[in-house]
Each structure stands twice: as structure tokens, then as C-alpha cells.
Amino acid sequence: MINLKQILAKAEELFLSYGIKSITMDDFATRMGMSKRTLYQYVSDKDELVCKTMKNHLEQERKAVLEISKRNDNAIDEIFEIGKHVLVHLRKMNPSTIYDLQKYHPDGWKIFVEHKNTFIYSCILNNIRKGIKQGLYRGDFNPDFIAKFYSARTELVVSQEVFPFQKYSVQEVYAEYLKYHVRAIASGKGLKYLEKQKLI
Numbered sequence: 001m002i003n004l005k006q007i008l009a010k011a012e013e014l015f016l017s018y019g020i021k022s023i024t025m026d027d028f029a030t031r032m033g034m035s036k037r038t039l040y041q042y043v044s045d046k047d048e049l050v051c052k053t054m055k056n057h058l059e060q061e062r063k064a065v066l067e068i069s070k071r072n073d074n075a076i077d078e079i080f081e082i083g084k085h086v087l088v089h090l091r092k093m094n095p096s097t098i099y100d101l102q103k104y105h106p107d108g109w110k111i112f113v114e115h116k117n118t119f120i121y122s123c124i125l126n127n128i129r130k131g132i133k134q135g136l137y138r139g140d141f142n143p144d145f146i147a148k149f150y151s152a153r154t155e156l157v158v159s160q161e162v163f164p165f166q167k168y169s170v171q172e173v174y175a176e177y178l179k180y181h182v183r184a185i186a187s188g189k190g191l192k193y194l195e196k197q198k199l200i
Contacts, residue, residue, distance in 0.1 A: 002032060002033075002034060002038075004042050004052075005056075006032075007032060007039070007042055007043075007049075008052055008053050008056040009056075010028075010031065010032055011023075011028065011049055011050075011052075011053040012053050012056070012057050014027075014028065014031065015050070015053065015097055015100075016089075016092050016093045016094060016097055017092070017094055018094055019094045019096035019097050019099075019100050020050060020096075020097060020100035020101055020104065020105065021096070021100045021104055022096075024046075025039065025045075025046050025049070028049070046105075047105055047107060047108070050101070050105045050107075050108040051105070051107050051108050051111060053108075054101070054108045054111045054112060055111055058111065058112070058115045058119075061089075061115075062119055064085055065082055065085070065119075065123060068081050068082050068085060069082075069123070069126070069127075074134065074136070074193075075127050075128075075130040075131030075134055075136050075137065076131065076136050076182065076186075076190060076193055076194065076197075076199065077197075078127055078130070079127050079131075079178070079181075079182060080178070080182075080199055082123070083174070083175070083178045086174060087171055087174065087175065090170050090171045090174055091171055093170065095165035095169075095170060096165070098158040098170075099160055099165075113155075116151050116154050116155070117151060120150075120151045120154060121147050121148060121150075121151040122147075124146075124147040124150045124151060125143055125144065125147035128143040128146055128147060128185065129143055131185070131190065135187055135189050135190075136186065136187060136189055136190035136193060137185045137186060137187055137190055138185060138186070138187045138190075139187075141185065146185060150181055153177070154177075156177075157170065157173050157174050157177055158170060179199075179200055182194065182199075182200075183200055
């Protein structure tokens with residue numbers, strides 16, 4: 001018996017691989033081996049499927065990131081391990097997925113924006129505070145401002161207007177963005193650590 005968890009896992013796989021617009025509810029039902037009527041017992045339409053898939057994906061991301069934070073005492077190691085985790089997902093993602101979400105499924109996009117403005121912001125703020133305490137980041141800036149700058153700029157990483165997918169890969173942009181962020185706030189001690197670990 002197929003359950004909602006399996007449906008959302010399959011939806012995430014297909015949306016990441018092919019984009020959202022290209023997968024119709026007929027396609028999805030066929031790939032799940034169920035009738036559309038059965039599918040509609042779980043979700044009322046494609047918008048709801050996208051929103052539930054996004055919520056499920058972000059919940060898994062929250063768990064993974066919190067686990068990474070828990071096992072890393074060093075702030076720089078923590079931020080780069082989170083970055084590696086994010087890059088794994090970006091490598092699987094069709095470039096059109098984010099564009100489709102933003103253009104055709106605004107409710108799903110709002111879920112992402114809320115995640116960015118709350119969870120990503122709080123993770124970066126905690127990482128900055130940890131790094132300052134460890135002497136790896138400078139202490140001459142407002143951590144709240146920098147965390148807000150970071151979370152706000154994550155939309156630029158996936159912006160078609162700023163970084164068109166035909167010219168830039170999302171993975172390349174994100175990797176540079178992360179290095180830019182850490183290098184900008186690193187102390188002398190932090191820069192030495194980055195060079196020693198070959199992180200920049």
C-alpha cells in the first residue's frame with residue numbers, strides 16, 4: 001500500500017531531476033503505479049503536491065543540518081560541511097526546478113522563503129557567534145546583520161536574472177558564495193585555518 005511519505009519522496013526525486021513544470025499529475029500517477037483518482041486522495045492538486053513535497057524536503061534538510069552542527073565543534077568545519085551537504089542536492093537538481101517553483105507555484109516558493117528567513121538565518125547566526133567565540137571569525141561586525149545578509153542573498157544564488165543557468169551552474173555559484181562569506185568574516189586565525197585545511 002503506497003503512503004504519503006512514498007509519494008512525497010518520489011515527487012522530490014522527479015521534480016529535482018526533471019523540473020516541476022514538466023511533470024504532470026498524469027505522469028506522476030503513472031510513475032507511482034497508481035490511478036490519478038487514488039493520487040487525489042492524498043493531495044487535491046499539483047500545487048498541494050509541490051507544497052507538501054517542499055515542506056517534507058525542508059524538514060529533512062533541517063534535521064541533516066542540525067546533525068552536522070551537533071557533531072562539529074569548529075565553526076569553519078561546520079559551515080563547510082553544511083555547504084558540502086547542500087552541494088550534493090544541488091548537483092542532483094535540474095536548473096529549471098527553482099525557476100518553476102518561483103514562477104508557477106508561489107505558495108511553494110513562499111515555504112522556501114520562510115525557511116530561508118528563519119532556519120537558514122538562525123543557523124548562520126549561530127555559526128557566526130560560535131566562530132567569534134572561537135576566534136575564527138572577526139568580532140568587529142554585527143552578527144545579526146551578516147546572518148540576514150547571508151540568508152537574503154541565497155535567492156541570488158538561484159536567480160536566473162543574475163546567474164542564468166545556461167552560463168553558470170548553481171553548484172559553482174553556491175560554492176563561490178560560501179567561500180566569499182567565510183573569507184569575508186574570518187579572522188587572521190580563521191584565514192590560517194582555511195589555508196591549512198585547503199578550504200579556500
